[in-house]
Amino acid sequence: LHNVFKSDFLFKFLVIGNAGTGKSCLLHQFIEKKFKDDSNHTIGVEFGSKIINVGGKYVKLQIWDTAGQERFRSVTRSYYRGAAGALLVYDITSRETYNALTNWLTDARMLASQNIVIILCGNKKDLDADREVTFLEASRFAQENELMFLETSALTGENVEEAFVQCARKILNKIESGELDPERMGSGIQYGDAALRQLRSPRRTQAPNAQECGC
């Protein structure tokens, strides 16, 4: 069905965070709308893509899902270049994964771009009984570091789509306000096949809740 639509934009997204936080499951849930209970851990990098409708615009997300283990970082860091958005994932039942966020954040801002739009995802929301990181604490961290924030569950699907869509919407807003220039090299944004016409003259009429993703 996706191929029927022509996209207006193409955004490169990253999914980063410690091993075992559910990065690949988030991606799988987003694309297939299913929980993958027999997934392998990622070695190197995995990919996924999906076209979503954000405020009337079709945006193709090209998502790079990276291996979480520390020693893969030397390899995966080379994938960061040119990413427009990122999901920074930790596991709400593991403080260790939360403590690692600062490192991931530094990497993303340094290697992708200063303007990269990042949404913090506290995954495994369904395992509330084993929670080690409170919502409040994480949202403070998000605020201090200018991140958007959601708690997600790749198992139930809660907030998964929202995470990707919110991140994409923020990027679109930045483009419309002129804060982001898609034509700048390494912005992680490309015009889609639906071509440049509407975008040459940015319309500021975007209604935030118009049509949420229809795919």
Added chain:
Amino acid sequence: MLCHSSPGISLSEPKGDLGYIFELKSSHQESGPWEGRVLEKREKVPSCIHGCLEGRAQICWLEEVPLEVLRQRESKWLDMLNNRDKWMAKKHKKIRLRCQKGIPPSLRGRAWQYLSGGKVKLQQNPGKFDELDMSPGDPKWLDVIERDLHRQFPFHEMFVSRGGHGQQDLFRVLKAYTLYRPEEGYCQAQAPIAAVLLMHMPAEQAFWCLVQICEKYLPGYYSEKLEAIQLDGEILFSLLQKVSPVAHKHLSRQKIDPLLYMTEWFMCAFARTLPWSSVLRVWDMFFCEGVKIIFRVGLVLLKHALGSPEKLKACQGQYETIERLRSLSPKIMQEAFLVQEVVELPVTERQIEREHLIQLRRWQETRGELQSCSPPRLHGAKAILEAEPGPRPTLQPSPSIRLPLDAPLPGSKGKPKPSKQIQKEQKEQQKQAKGYLDKPPTPNQTKMASAAGDACPPQDVAPKDPVHQDPAPQDSAPQDSAHHHSRESLTSQESEDTYL
């Protein structure tokens, strides 16, 4: 034919090489919310001879080998396994050929141990695995390992249940490795390797095979900075230029870093990429001939996925190309086709070593010295045997005076001089070697090792950590020791023990 629909063959071959019986775990040890569901699936579903659960497998094809041929092969392999030294010394070509034809499933586990030298390691280190197994382990690693246990071959009956035998053994093997090489620890890509081994042998044997893979076949692949895999990515790409200029041009035009497609291929030795029966055939050859096979498989896949202008039409962008390489056509991965292509592809150890030197120099020019020191890699069973001769009976009387490893012999200034008898024997061995080795495996390694200098401590000789200490070979084979050491000090010790 599809594997699970071949009852005739599954009757003729034992399930699992050791005839393991996998009991169905009942619902105790409920460790995850999905336990029940998985078990339910498992109870209903028959599995193929490899243990893949129906409908959940990588496509599981089985090439039909007539029963008689299989029996013949089995008896040939039994003869080889029982007369290791004779075969390894004189008939290596034949062994290679038999590995290319595929090791009979019932003997695969034993054959892998034999080829990799894991068996010798086990004999040299009796009780070592148990000792590691009893130790508690570093919580830092245990946590990561535990997160990965249920993520290995979840379609395989051995690993399907949480806390089941397969997962327990996997934990033991991986934990033991982190204790055996604490400075290396655990790399996530080791888990699929260990899992494949465990499908073919018990935990202790699997552990020693894993050690051989990590230290002899693919040294540095799982180490901290993953430099070895990055180097091999460059080597692969460079070799591709000759194998398929079209694919090479396309990939370089689109600026696709080899790491984007080859990391998982190489680090897991294709265990997570190919259909299962192809994995086994590739591993049969890999254990015999070494990393060359991994390069060849990678090159064959690239060549057939991207090697013609028609194929490239659908791969206009970087992303499309990567997609193509991640969802390869089953046709090019099919057992018979792939093995044939791999056997015929003229990429030799020497080419790989030459390219290694070039890429290493390039790396040093652009990024400085390598940060981690890996031992030189050994190209297959023969090279491993030569570097680490196992305990074996010798016809010579054992020497009456035995010298410690580093002691100089009277009259020599530095290295011990071999006795005439040993020199003679050595010549003979070299003569034999010329006959069946396509390329002598060490000269490049020696060069590289000396180029890299002595900065890196030789692990096996002077281990930093007591856990490292393998009992020296002479413990188990006293009559062999003098011969072994003096010969090594002349020929292979430098290249063996000096890390890059």
